[in-house]
Amino acid sequence: MMNRVSGGSWNEFVPISRIIMTPGPVEADPRVLRAMSYPILGQFDPAFTELMNETMGMLRELFRTDNRWAYPVDGTSRSGIEAVMASLIEPGDKVLVPIFGRFGHLLHEIAERCGGRVITLEKPWGTVFDPAELIEAIGREQPDVVAMVHGETSTGRMQPLAGIGEACRRHGALLIIDAVATIGGTPVDTDAWQLDAVIGGTQKCLSVPSGMAPITYNDRAERKIVARKRIERGLRSNTASLPLQEAPPGPSPIQSNYLDLAQLQDYWSPKRLNHHTEMTSMLYALHEGLRLVLAEGLEARFKRHRMHESALMAGLTSMGLSMYGDPLSKLPMVTCVQIPECVDGEMVRSMLLHQFGIEIASSFGPLAGRIWRIGTMGYSCRQTNILHLLGSLEAVLLRAGVKLPAGEAVQAALDAYEEARVG
Known part of the structure; x- marks a missing residue:
């Protein structure tokens, strides 16, 4: 549903604010x-x-x-x-x-x-x-x-x-x-x-x-x-x-x-x-x-993407979710998560979008219905988004009947952030 503001014979289009954590597009700065x-x-x-x-x-x-x-x-x-x-x-x-x-x-x-x-x-x-x-x-x-x-x-x-x-x-x-x-x-x-x-x-x-x-x-x-x-x-x-x-x-x-x-x-x-x-x-x-990008510095920007990727993966793993693909060739800005058995992946995506305002991606071809794809790119790649996603995904999975250690995902991500900043 989109917000529409009356004006003349047509309505002004006003998009709803979303947290976009797909492999693209992402939130514009x-x-x-x-x-x-x-x-x-x-x-x-x-x-x-x-x-x-x-x-x-x-x-x-x-x-x-x-x-x-x-x-x-x-x-x-x-x-x-x-x-x-x-x-x-x-x-x-x-x-x-x-x-x-x-x-x-x-x-x-x-x-x-x-x-x-x-x-x-x-x-x-x-x-x-x-x-x-x-x-x-x-x-x-x-x-x-x-x-x-x-x-x-x-x-x-x-x-x-x-x-x-x-x-x-x-x-x-x-x-x-x-x-x-x-x-x-x-x-x-x-x-x-x-x-x-x-x-x-x-x-x-x-x-x-x-x-x-x-x-x-x-x-x-x-x-x-x-x-x-x-x-x-x-x-x-x-x-x-x-x-x-x-x-x-x-x-x-x-x-x-x-x-x-x-x-x-x-x-x-x-x-x-x-x-x-x-x-x-x-x-x-x-x-x-x-x-x-250049004001941030390329090396600093690359490091930032890696830091948020590590925190996201720490949270997902502590939730008991499995990653998809060869870890040695992982794309730093896209994390592929295997959808747990007996979970409707599209129901999870829909609830994240409509209840929490977060968009993640499904996949296509041989991976359709098998994985979620979470993007941590550019302006979308920030700590508040990571923590909000982890807490929201945990809530949705619990509601779907998945048994998982409640509260540990966000804590694991926070630990990863502390380690990255100390290091």
Whole structure:
């Protein structure tokens, strides 16, 4: 139910306040929401283009890169994924996609839509790849592109990336990484890990509303983008007077206009070549979100996410609940909890939402009805939320007939906080 305030023939929409502890979206930082209320500037106003430049500089710090190109694609995280993949995968390219959850399958689908010849490797959900397996596969398959997920929110796992970028360089492949769930919450070392293109998201650890996809890519990736741009121009000039069937064979240009990185980088360059009307208020939000992340400090922010994860897990474990998946590859910002037998998982979620104002996530695919997914990301990742969730979940489970040690979950979390602060 939503609160509605009467006004004219329609009612004003006023959303109910929630504590959002899902793997995304999460609660937006109030300072980000305030930034979104600022007056609109024209997209070529010098004050606005300076904001664009500052945003690019902060994104380089966030991605830990010296790349020339670091800017947001206007659209949800998937727009960034599609822009990068559509710009870097040519029809006929061999694309290796390691899959260990739902979003690996998404990369597979997009690569096929780009015309790639896709080869997949799969791991059971709840596990990840040993980097040595991937390095061996890259040498064996000799792909043009490798596309993989860093943090898989569907399973709560994080893929180690050590050595994979180096292997891609050795065999001439470009490495695309989906870091939507991890950017701003755990290290994403673009340059040190030799990642050619990385896609982030705003609605998770950055605590900015969904609507922009920060990306970065290096000179290796740019060379392919620019080469495809030249092909596009050549096709336009050479075939203008020819029937379509007489167009000369050759590599295809980038198929999308809106998601064409060749055009987007011209827009974000000092040339400011008009491509689209920039999402003014969303750029205000991203700029403020990045400022807050960097003001906190990346290492301090990573440590904060780990601290709250530890307190949450201490409370859940003391409640007698079991965690899902390989603990060695756990994603720090997503905790997957096995739903106890004889408990209606959706009833628990519904009661948490409607009685306590807390939203947690279910899952899908082979994990549908088997686990809850609890997110501790960005602004949602704070002690009051952790303690409120643990106390509320305990109350709901007791009401559902689960026998558990009442009161111990919050105490265990408080002990974990004390230990973290003393340490």
